[in-house]
Amino acid sequence: MKGSIDKTLEQYDNVERDSLIAILQEIQETEGYLSEEAIVKTGKKLKIPTSKIYGVATFYNQFRFEPKGKYHVMVCRGTACHVLGSLTVLQELEKTLKIKAGQTTRDGLFSIEVVACIGACGLAPVVSINGTFHAKLTATSINEIIESYRKKEE
Secondary structure: OOOOOHHHHHHOOOHHHHHHHHHHHHHHHHOOOOOHHHHHHHHHOOOOOHHHHHHHHHHOOOOOOOOOOOOEEEEOOOOHHHHOHHHHHHHHHHHHOOOOOOOOOOOEEEEEEEOOOOOHHHHOOOEEEEEEOOOOOHOOOOOOHHHHHHHOOO
């Protein structure tokens, strides 16, 4: 049985380099992230060196190179959230989880993504965890929220 990467690439017969971003987006949609395997196979399909594909993929912050955690934390860094302290919330989150934005914890429970705007400015600073919004956050409250998700796993 063929993997989803192969199935995705089969849909792009007779394509050129200009399809690279669309292919990467579709692979990430089906796989959840861009694996080394996906990048190598895409390079072979389009006859592009993997270094060029990594160059393109790392330029756009929409692409991930690690799978999302069970609890995917999206930290808003829009203007309202920034002004009201989202950087402090992000720093505390990174310290608590011992990962940086774009990474996933070793146990696969948490991942962090920084987004330009969630569209919940009245709740600033805000994070979304698997679609659930947590509003008016502080360093203390984000730790309490993370702890509540950890307790769900016990």
